[in-house]
Amino acid sequence: MTPAFCQAKCSAAGFSYAGVEYSSECYCGNSLTNGGTTSNACTSTCSGDSKLTCGGSWALSVYKLNGGSTSSSTTSSTTTTTSAAQSSSSNGSFYRTNGSNTGKVIIAHVIVGNTYSYTKQQWIDEIKMASAQGIDAFALNFGYDSWQPTQMQSAYDAASSSGTGFKMLLSLDFTVLGCGDDSTITTNINKFKNHAAQLKDSSGNMWIQTFDGGNCKTDSQWNTVLRNNGIGIKFVPAFFIDETNTRMKDRFPSINGDFLWGGAWPKGNNVIDWSEDNYRISRSGLSRPPDVYMTTVSPLFFVHYSGRNSIWRSDDHLYARRWEDLFSHRDLVDAVQIVTWNDYGESTYIGPIGKDMPSGTTWVTGFDHTPFLQMTGYYASAFKTGQWPTITSDKVFFWSRSHSKNAGASNDGLGKPTNWDWTDDTLWIVLFSTGSGSLKVTMGSSSNTFSVSSGVNKFTLPASQTSSVTAVLTRNGAQVFSVQGAVTYTNSPTKYNWNYAAAAGP
Numbered sequence: 097m098t099p100a101f102c103q104a105k106c107s108a109a110g111f112s113y114a115g116v117e118y119s120s121e122c123y124c125g126n127s128l129t130n131g132g133t134t135s136n137a138c139t140s141t142c143s144g145d146s147k148l149t150c151g152g153s154w155a156l157s158v159y160k161l162n163g164g165s166t167s168s169s170t171t172s173s174t175t176t177t178t179s180a181a182q183s184s185s186s187n188g189s190f191y192r193t194n195g196s197n198t199g200k201v202i203i204a205h206v207i208v209g210n211t212y213s214y215t216k217q218q219w220i221d222e223i224k225m226a227s228a229q230g231i232d233a234f235a236l237n238f239g240y241d242s243w244q245p246t247q248m249q250s251a252y253d254a255a256s257s258s259g260t261g262f263k264m265l266l267s268l269d270f271t272v273l274g275c276g277d278d279s280t281i282t283t284n285i286n287k288f289k290n291h292a293a294q295l296k297d298s299s300g301n302m303w304i305q306t307f308d309g310g311n312c313k314t315d316s317q318w319n320t321v322l323r324n325n326g327i328g329i330k331f332v333p334a335f336f337i338d339e340t341n342t343r344m345k346d347r348f349p350s351i352n353g354d355f356l357w358g359g360a361w362p363k364g365n366n367v368i369d370w371s372e373d374n375y376r377i378s379r380s381g382l383s384r385p386p387d388v389y390m391t392t393v394s395p396l397f398f399v400h401y402s403g404r405n406s407i408w409r410s411d412d413h414l415y416a417r418r419w420e421d422l423f424s425h426r427d428l429v430d431a432v433q434i435v436t437w438n439d440y441g442e443s444t445y446i447g448p449i450g451k452d453m454p455s456g457t458t459w460v461t462g463f464d465h466t467p468f469l470q471m472t473g474y475y476a477s478a479f480k481t482g483q484w485p486t487i488t489s490d491k492v493f494f495w496s497r498s499h500s501k502n503a504g505a506s507n508d509g510l511g512k513p514t515n516w517d518w519t520d521d522t523l524w525i526v527l528f529s530t531g532s533g534s535l536k537v538t539m540g541s542s543s544n545t546f547s548v549s550s551g552v553n554k555f556t557l558p559a560s561q562t563s564s565v566t567a568v569l570t571r572n573g574a575q576v577f578s579v580q581g582a583v584t585y586t587n588s589p590t591k592y593n594w595n596y597a598a599a600a601g602p
Contacts (some may be wrong), residue, residue: 097545097557098116098142098148098150099114099116099148099150099157099159100144102114102115102116102122102123102124102159103159103161103534104237104465106122106123106124106161109235111124111125111126111161112125112126112160112161113126113158113160113161114158114159114161115156115157115158115159115316116142116148116150116156116157116376117140117151117152117155117156117157119140119141119142119150119151119221119225119466119520120136121150121151122490122601123156124293125167126268126275129548134345135407137152138150138151138152138155138156138157139152139154139217139218139221139452140152140221140225140448141218141224141448141565142448144164144535149477152221158279159175159457160170160472161323165359170208182271184460189201189274189488189489190474190485190487190488190489190490190528191473191474191483191485191488191528192485192486192488193485194477194483194484194485195482195483195485196480196481197480197481198402198481198482199430200228200293200385200426200429200430200432200480200481201232201233201234201429201430201432202231202232202233202430202431202433202434202480203231203233203234203235203265203295203390203431203432203433204231204233204234204235204269204433204434204436204446204447205234205235205237205433205434205435205436205437205439206234206235206236206237206251206436206437206438207237207437207438207439208236208237208238208239208244208248209237209238209239209241209244209452209454210246210252210439210440210450210452210453210454211247211251211438211450211452212243212247212452213450213451213452214247214251214450214452216249216250216254216257217254219250219251219254219255220254220257220258222437222447222448222490223254223255223260223262224255224258224260224270225259225322225447225448225469226262227260227261227262228436229469229470229472229473229474229476230472230473230477230480231262231434231472231476232262232263232295233262233263233264233265234250234251234255234263234264234265234437235236235260235264235265235266235267235305235433236264236265236266236267237250237267237269237307237507238266238267238269238272238284238372239269239272239273240272240273240280245284245287248264248284248288249287251258251264251380252288252291252293253293255293256292256293257267262293263293263295263296263384263584264288264291264294264295265294265295265302265303265304265305265510265577266284266288266295266304266305267305267306267307267399268281268304268305268306268307268308268309268310268430269306269307270306270308270309270312270351271307271308271497273309273581275309275311275312275313278320281322281581282321282324282325285302285304285322285325285327285329286325286326286439288302288327289302289325289327289537290327292532296330297330299328299329299384300328301327301329301330301352302327302328302329302330303332304330304331304332304540305329305332305333305334305355305390306333306334306335306355306456307335307357308333308334308335309333310333310335310375311334313488315347315348315349315350315575316410317349317353318331318350318351319405320348323350329352329386330352330353331350331351331352331353332351332352332354332355332388332390332431333348333351333353333355334355335348336355336357338524339376339380339423340379343379343380343381344379344380344381345380345382345383345387346381351374351387351558352386352387352388352430353376353382353387353388353389353390353430354376354380354387354389354390355387355390355391355433356373356376356389356390356391356392357435358392358394359372359373359376359391360391360392360393360394360397360418360435360588361394361397361408361409361410362408362409363408364409364518365417365515365517365518366409367411367412367417367574368409368412368414368417368418368421369421369510370421370425370584372431373391373425373429374443376389376391377389377428384430384431388430388431389428389430389431390429390430390431390432391422391429391432391433392432392434392435393415393418393419393422393432393434393435393448394410394414394415394418394431394434394436394444395410395414395444395465395495395596395598396410396414396443396444396465396595396596397402397410397442397443397444398410398459398513398593398594398595399441399442399443399594400458400459400510400513400591400593400594401441401456401514402510403512404454405511405513405514406508406514406515407513407514407516407518407519408515408517408518409515409518409519409593410519410596411518411519411520411522411524413524413526413554414473415468415471415574416471416475416484416526416552416554419472419478420475421474422475423475423478423479423484426479426482427451428498429479432479434472435445438450439459440453440454440457440460441453441454442593443460443463443595443596445460445465446465446466446468446469446472447466447469448466448568449461449463449465453513453576458591458593458597459591459593460595462582462597463498463593463596463597463598464582464597464598464599465593465596465598466529466598467493467598467599467600468493468495468598469493470493470554470600471493471526472524480515485532486529487529487550487551488530488535489530490527490528490529490530490568490569490576490577490602491527491575491600491601491602492525492526492527492528492535492569492585492600492601493525493526493598493599493600494523494524494525494526494537494565494567494581494598494599494600495523495524495596495597495598495599496517496522496523496524496539496559496565496583496585496596496597497521497559497585497593497594497595497596497597498518498584498585498586498589498593498597499585499586499587499588499589499592500521500585500587501516501517501519501521501594501595502521503562503586503587503588504588505589505590505591505592506588506589506590507590507591508590508592510591510592511592512592513592516592516594519594521558521559522556522557522558522559523537523539523542523556523557523558523559523583524554524556525537525546525554525555525557525567526552526553526555527548527552527553527554527555527567527569528551528552528553529548529551529552529553529569530549530550531550531571532547532548532549532550532571533548533569533570533572533576534546534547534548534567534569534570534571535545535548535555535567535568535569535570536567536570537555537557537565537566537567537568538565538567538582539557539559539560539562539565539585540560540561540562540585541547541560541561542557542559542560543557544557548569548571553565559585560582560585561585561586562585563582563583564580564582564584565580565581565583565599566578566579566581567579567580567581567601572573573596576598577601579599579600579601579602580601581598581599581600581601582596582597582599583598583599584597
């Protein structure tokens with residue numbers, strides 16, 4: 097999302113005003129029904145260009161389309177229409193939660209190395225975005241850069257200042273940290289153990305997780321580094337070890353949980369199912385409670401660097417389907433980690449696109465994933481409460497790759513990624529509907545009208561060359577909405593890109 101994109105869509109639909117909010121939301125209207133005033137509340141960076149500002153929390157940057165433009169702050173719901181827009185109406189507005197949280201935790205994985213330029217206010221903005229969609233905490237995956245401790249402190253402090261009750265936890269990444277780097281671990285435990293934003297269990301134990309590290313230490317060595325710092329520890333590692341002959345808890349008796357990092361994606365050219373979780377649970381040896389089982393959800397996996405160029409199958413409405421699996425097996429799962437909030441290199445991000453991505457990451461700019469974030473709130477509510485939310489307004493999501501898997505790139509020396517054919521040339525569509533009707537979706541020369549029922553509807557459409565996708569919902573002979581999203585597709589790419597561009601509305 098950018099102001100220019102929103103203005104173009106609203107202008108094309110014949111409206112007088114365009115407004116962008118909360119990094120990724122676009123609204124069109126013909127008047128400011130509650131006025132408008134110059135304000136400093138517009139602090140959110142745009143999901144489509146981090147150098148620009150797109151509103152704020154409950155604040156719109158408003159543009160008059162018949163000449164000049166002006167920015168103001170106003171309640172977002174006052175200008176919502178059913179016109180063309182890329183992203184959502186206000187957070188959570190398309191559903192109503194039923195029931196209350198039964199003790200489940202939802203965490204999003206944050207790569208601190210991709211936050212170099214963050215201010216405390218940006219942390220606050222993104223914390224509010226995450227919290228509004230049912231996310232409870234950020235897991236901070238950190239490295240050795242001299243500036244990272246300052247950003248970690250800023251993240252913790254921002255969580256405390258956000259007024260959301262949001263929490264943070266340390267994620268020890270042993271692809272970065274050395275197995276013997278106990279001082280870094282103990283320094284950070286002692287730095288954050290008493291911070292108000294530290295995630296703790298009901299007994300006051302400090303949550304800590306890992307990314308691998310299973311072959312770094314014995315159980316006794318883990319105890320030495322973790323449990324001599326004046327604070328109880330809730331240790332939930334994602335160890336990448338073979339559990340065929342020895343269960344996780346038998347090898348590491350003092351762990352407090354098991355974290356399956358790779359559960360978010362199928363490992364072959366197949367639709368994701370529960371088999372990997374089922375095996376991991378059977379071999380964990382956990383005693384729940386108090387032990388916890390944590391697994392993952394993700395929209396995608398694609399990386400395209402020299403020496404690391406591959407995909408995992410991310411088709412089949414992966415993000416929605418995985419959440420639905422988690423709901424069906426929620427009695428077996430205590431915590432879900434969204435992987436990730438901001439790992440641009442692996443294309444797994446659901447947060448707004450920032451400017452601190454790794455050098456050579458050419459496949460992210462313009463590929464908005466915040467619609468997956470907007471979808472998260474519905475599924476997070478269901479997972480936490482055990483009851484599906486009531487859909488209160490119609491909302492459509494759709495996403496696609498930017499070119500055919502069979503196309504040849506004109507200027508890409510890396511070649512196609514490993515497993516490049518583990519995907520289909522498809523537009524993936526999810527409609528949250530309040531009732532029956534019909535949905536017409538058009539992508540270039542490809543078009544179909546689908547019969548809609550009340551609830552969550554999933555459709556597919558063959559991808560076709562285009563600069564945008566249009567979805568029109570009709571009910572009882574009347575148009576409910578027409579949504580146009582910037583999902584482009586070509587048969588002649590310059591670079592290979594298996595990343596998704598996503599859109600949502602109204």
